[in-house]
Amino acid sequence: MHPSDIPQVELPRAAAVATSDAALMPPPHTEVRLVSSVREFCALANEWDRLNAQAAATSVFNTWMWHFGWWEQHRRLRALKILVARRAGVASGIVPLYLDRSGVLRLGLRALRLLGTEGERNPYNVGPLFERGNEQAVARVLAQALLAMRGYDVLQLAEMDASIPLPMTLANAAHASKLRCEVQRAKRLAHLELPVNWNAYLRSLSSEQRARIRHRRHALLGAHPTRFFVWHTGVDAMLTTIAMLRRMRSAPDDARHPLLQRAAMCEALQDGRLRLYCLQIDGGIAAVACAMRLRDRMVVMQTEFDPRYAQWHPTSVLLQYAIEHAIGEGARGFDFLRGQEDFDDDLAPGNDQVRVTVFRSHRVRAAFTRSAWSSGRRPGRGVLPRTPAPRSVGRRDKLAEAGPEHARRAEQDWDEHSKILAAVIDGDEDLASMLATRHVHRAAEAAFGAANT
Structure with missing residues (x-):
């Protein structure tokens, strides 16, 4: 632990951002501590999972075990920086971070990022955790602590659910502190609300959507012997099948669709939350969708398919079978990534996601922007005033x-x-x-x- 990284570790009521709503004021004696060792990280396990279970917004990968596994695999040239807010000794908020010391965009800049993310990408949809009912107050305390930290040049909070209060709270605090800040919005995740039965689901769709679902299913069944099933056992065999289909398709940019980690799948399988939806065509597995149950929702994290059957839209057909299966087991929602090949993006609206980047100085921002343009990546459009x-x-x-x-x-x-x-x-x-x-x-x-x- 390095208390010197945060000049003020105890943030009383008076230190909070001013607000007219007294109910949102942080409770007195909210203390923020920095966790920077593996031993302290391990000691957080129970409190981490308690907050994850309580959190209004979280993901299937936001567990302590998954973050610890990610850190063990990616710790090279990185330093652990986890902020923990406590009230009366009990954790009320956790912002898992790491300091990337490899130099952002080859500029030698030190970047503070969310654990489990790479720059602007958040492939696992991870984020900070807050005590339910006290999110805004704790977010303000943690935002002030983030800006007070020393030792970084750029703070990058990769895209996360807009319902999480930290991104915009941090952006407003940075603006009040005269720091350069960029905010971007996206709709990367689609949330499909599920009714009580399949017929009700079909009635909720437009006539064009219903026709497309029926046409694709009947066309595939008419051309090839096809069977849908859910694979429940054998994580290693599941990963082998996913990897085989991925190699067949030669999908570019592996960083955008990373392979699911074995530890997370084993944990989900043990808890009964793992689903590997499979579509068997001509006797072989031609499409898979790996999903995990999160409370009353089914979250699809990765799909792969055999390109030889691309004209029959195997992923689209598989997802409709998966939705029907999820409805049958009582799920109330079905979530998936938008913009991937053969996905029916128009089935559900995308939820708002926010990405925030804070620069320590004007010079850092100018260098960051220049390097982004030189590398062919256009900097994001900020919603707050900027040069x-x-x-x-x-x-x-x-x-x-x-x-x-x-x-x-x-x-x-x-x-x-x-x-x-x-x-x-x-x-x-x-x-x-x-x-x-x-x-x-x-x-x-x-x-x-x-x-x-």
Whole structure:
């Protein structure tokens, strides 16, 4: 434990963010401690799982065991940083974090991130945990503690459910502290509410959706012997089948759809929460959907299929069988990732997710933004006030397409704009004026040269 990382470890009522709603004020003597050793991490197991069971918003991977397993596999060049809020000695909030010391975007920046995430990606939909009924108050205390921490340059909270109060609470606190902050929204997860029976589910769909479900199911059954079943035993055999189908499809970008970890599947199987929905075609498994039950919802975490049967939409057919099976066992919801191949995204609206990035200084943000553009990744659009990007950035791709000379000029423009911006941020008016004058002269010479050729 390193108390020096948080200058103020006890945050009384007076230290909270001001609000007119007295009911949302944090309780007195809420204490925030930093957990940074494996021994302390292990000691959190019972309190972690208690909060996870109580939390209004969580995921199937938000258990202590899964996070510990993830940390054991990914701890290289990372430092454990878990914030724990306590009231009267009892944990009321946990923000699992790690410090990435490998250098963000090759800039040497130290990034503070959620445990189980990589940069902006949150493939397992993990997030902080809060005591039910006290989420807003605890989130304010933890947001202040996050901003008070030392030793990082960029704080990246990867996309998480918008109902979790920490992201926007942190963004507002950063804005009040005059820190640069970017907020992005997405609808990556789809939540499908399930009625009491299959016929009621079909009636809830549009006529076009019902026709598509029936057509795809009948077309597949008419072309190939097909059987749906749920695989309940043998995690290793399940993983082997998933990996085999994945290799057959040669899906790009493994980081977007990581293989489910064996430990998490074993834990879910032992608790009776694991479901591997399978579609057997011509005697072999042609599509699988790995799901876990979370309270009264079924959450599909990964799907794979045999590309030889792609024209019959095996994943779409499989998911409809899975929904029918989930209704039969009393599930009230069915969740899946949007935007994946052969998914019926229009069956359910996506839920709002929020991604927050906080920069320690203007210079850090400028360097981060410049590197993001150079790597081809457009920075997110912030909903809070932030310094506008140079105009040349928005035209960079078009200039690059015009030819190598235009691309070289665009790169030079960007470098000069960045230097001018850095000088303005540092308050060096003379340097900023000199750089701006030099830039104008160079641009004029380039324009006259182009006109004379």
